[in-house]
Amino acid sequence: MSEPHMDTAVDRSHMAVSDEVAIEIQAMNKWYGEFHVLKNIDLTVYQGERIVICGPSGSGKSTLIRCINALEEHQKGSIVVDGTLLSSDLKNIDKIRSEVGMCFQHFNLFPHLTILENCTLAPIWVRKTPKKEAEETAMHFLEKVKIPDQANKYPGQLSGGQQQRVAIARSLCMKPRIMLFDEPTSALDPEMIKEVLDTMIGLAEEGMTMLCVTHEMGFAQAVANRVIFMDAGQIVEQNEPHAFFNNPQNDRTKLFLSQILGH
Amino acid sequence: MSLSFVRTEMEEPQPAPSSTVGIVAWARTNLFSSIPNTILTIIALYLLVRLAVGIFPWIFLGVWDAGSLSECREIFAELYPDGREYACWAVIADRWDQIIFGYYSADQYWRPILGWILIGVSAVPVLYPNTPRSLLYVTVATAFVYPFLVWGGTIWPYLMAAVGFGVGYGVYRILAAVTAGNAFSSVIAVSGSVIAAAVWWIGLSGPISGALAEAMPWGIEAFRSRDLAGFALAITIGVVAIAASLPLAIALALGRQSNMLIVNKLSTGFIEMIRGVPLITLIFVAVVLLQYFLPSGTDVDPILAIMILVTLFTAAYIAEVIRAGLAAVPKGQYEAADSLGLNYGLAQRLIILPQALKIAIPGIVSNFISVFKDTVLVSIVFPNDPLGIADTIRADSNWNGIVWELYGFIALVFFLFCFAMSRYSLSLEKRLQTGHR
Ligand SMILES: Nc1ncnc2c1ncn2[C@@H]1O[C@H](COP(=O)(O)OP(=O)(O)OP(=O)(O)O)[C@@H](O)[C@H]1O
Ligand SMILES: [Mg+2]
Numbered sequence: 117m118s119e120p121h122m123d124t125a126v127d128r129s130h131m132a133v134s135d136e137v138a139i140e141i142q143a144m145n146k147w148y149g150e151f152h153v154l155k156n157i158d159l160t161v162y163q164g165e166r167i168v169i170c171g172p173s174g175s176g177k178s179t180l181i182r183c184i185n186a187l188e189e190h191q192k193g194s195i196v197v198d199g200t201l202l203s204s205d206l207k208n209i210d211k212i213r214s215e216v217g218m219c220f221q222h223f224n225l226f227p228h229l230t231i232l233e234n235c236t237l238a239p240i241w242v243r244k245t246p247k248k249e250a251e252e253t254a255m256h257f258l259e260k261v262k263i264p265d266q267a268n269k270y271p272g273q274l275s276g277g278q279q280q281r282v283a284i285a286r287s288l289c290m291k292p293r294i295m296l297f298d299e300p301t302s303a304l305d306p307e308m309i310k311e312v313l314d315t316m317i318g319l320a321e322e323g324m325t326m327l328c329v330t331h332e333m334g335f336a337q338a339v340a341n342r343v344i345f346m347d348a349g350q351i352v353e354q355n356e357p358h359a360f361f362n363n364p365q366n367d368r369t370k371l372f373l374s375q376i377l378g379h
Numbered sequence: 380m381s382l383s384f385v386r387t388e389m390e391e392p393q394p395a396p397s398s399t400v401g402i403v404a405w406a407r408t409n410l411f412s413s414i415p416n417t418i419l420t421i422i423a424l425y426l427l428v429r430l431a432v433g434i435f436p437w438i439f440l441g442v443w444d445a446g447s448l449s450e451c452r453e454i455f456a457e458l459y460p461d462g463r464e465y466a467c468w469a470v471i472a473d474r475w476d477q478i479i480f481g482y483y484s485a486d487q488y489w490r491p492i493l494g495w496i497l498i499g500v501s502a503v504p505v506l507y508p509n510t511p512r513s514l515l516y517v518t519v520a521t522a523f524v525y526p527f528l529v530w531g532g533t534i535w536p537y538l539m540a541a542v543g544f545g546v547g548y549g550v551y552r553i554l555a556a557v558t559a560g561n562a563f564s565s566v567i568a569v570s571g572s573v574i575a576a577a578v579w580w581i582g583l584s585g586p587i588s589g590a591l592a593e594a595m596p597w598g599i600e601a602f603r604s605r606d607l608a609g610f611a612l613a614i615t616i617g618v619v620a621i622a623a624s625l626p627l628a629i630a631l632a633l634g635r636q637s638n639m640l641i642v643n644k645l646s647t648g649f650i651e652m653i654r655g656v657p658l659i660t661l662i663f664v665a666v667v668l669l670q671y672f673l674p675s676g677t678d679v680d681p682i683l684a685i686m687i688l689v690t691l692f693t694a695a696y697i698a699e700v701i702r703a704g705l706a707a708v709p710k711g712q713y714e715a716a717d718s719l720g721l722n723y724g725l726a727q728r729l730i731i732l733p734q735a736l737k738i739a740i741p742g743i744v745s746n747f748i749s750v751f752k753d754t755v756l757v758s759i760v761f762p763n764d765p766l767g768i769a770d771t772i773r774a775d776s777n778w779n780g781i782v783w784e785l786y787g788f789i790a791l792v793f794f795l796f797c798f799a800m801s802r803y804s805l806s807l808e809k810r811l812q813t814g815h816r
Binding site: 187206210213214216220222225226227228238241242286290 | 711712714715717718719720725730734737811
């Protein structure tokens, strides 16, 4: 896949991890019908942490992060996000969703709205922000992801990399405390991957709590402070990136790393 | 890698070579591109010319000013001793009022005319979103003013019908506020408001408007449904069915998708039941059979019954078209809306429905066109539709024997309405095309 090194120098000065818990997952299990997708997941994420989740296809990575903002329902165990227990209570779900931003593999921008409208929609309708203020915020974040001049175009007129950066800006407009990424670069051409990763690095440098499913190992080494390896619905191994890549413990991790890094 | 080749100046656009533009080039590529195409073109041209030669004189040399068919014939005999005859448009001129306004008396024509103007104005903000939103007040008002203009009587029943919506909305707001936070808040609020509005309309609005009419008999001359005729009838049924069926269809389509078992089964059952029965049968049942079964004295207003049935019928079909549109919206759109914290109502209204309806436009407009044409089906139970009026006119000894002119004119009016709808639908599709990949 990609090289294990990023050429970007990452400023880690703001990336301090606090001891405040952002996400607490305990003995969480999920089934799709008969199929046991997630088995006894325990995971504590601290405010300011950048976690990269990797693992073979079908191992349940997407399912795990989608459970965190209730896009999927879990059947056993508990998930607490920022002190709010995730249950079937719609109020709690809404609260958690408004604090957790998510970026998808296929961007999922709203094709019938302009870039600016994509970014202002949720703040205006969910947060009840006045339109003008929402637009200012949106322009601020669009500048941050370096596409303010596309604000009045439609998503279909943008390249994949630009669309993904808009998707990130759209999430940021809700001022989330946590960002989830599900393979944000795997639908992109190689030359666009970097622009999206740079945007994500920028976010990390500002201290955003991030959970990122990705196979960009260079990104993991540069910004993650923990890498989690999943296989068959379980967290098999987790460690800080240097140790994870250079000294994997589990055989399955070793096999996966040798395949993905082409050693 | 850092070396880049980027154009700093754009090239001037060049005109296309002259052999690919202009009418000659157009004809060459579209009409004479190959031997079969050329043959087809020549045959089609020949037929077109024959048709034009046959029909145009008939249309354009027709007589507009005559009191009867025999008068028309006398005029032709005088003008053309060789016995040629052309259209006798005089029937349209003579019976224009009847074809268009039905049996309103001449001093009441302002009512349908004003009503149609209101419909035209209220359609503007719906059809063209760039127009001032304040026009939507006209749209809402028209929903109550138009029936008032058509049927007349005192203003109270119409006002009370409008108040019913206010009652429903008020109850919705109160229940939503009281139950806020409850998982079933929206279900409770919606069903509560529907029940409140129903109680109002069925139980309270009648007596109240009756009492008010006693005290303050403000209104215009009442007009019986049975006297509604001609295009006034067709347009009234058509517009009501079109305007009322779309919201109902959206509700049915969403209901059919719903996770709530009862809502889901009710919507599905309703749609399948209506689609399983021909419209003619429904109309027949409603008007003829209900008349038998209901206790004598209860008067089924045939027009009202037909309007409700045509609306339900159209709604069931459009609901299926919209369901297909909903199914075509990618799952990722729902997820993106969810992940941004939009609740079900907001997600449907702002994200899903705009995309689903856009996909469904051609199907929806097809249904609108067909319902407008189906308004003539009322003739089975009620001979006042434009075709029925044509029969009435033909039964008059003055116009006995006239055929093409009358039916041709009615066909033309229907065609104009339907063609306009179809054109609008095309332009709407184009406008909504935002480079969806
Ligand atoms: N809606 C669903 N219904 C049934 N099974 C599902 C559903 N979604 C996912 N699965 C199954 O659950 C397992 C985990 O899926 P998931 O998408 O979480 O994997 P992943 O680790 O993200 O894989 P990838 O790297 O391919 O994205 C897979 O075996 C998949 O087939
Ligand atoms: Mg996945």
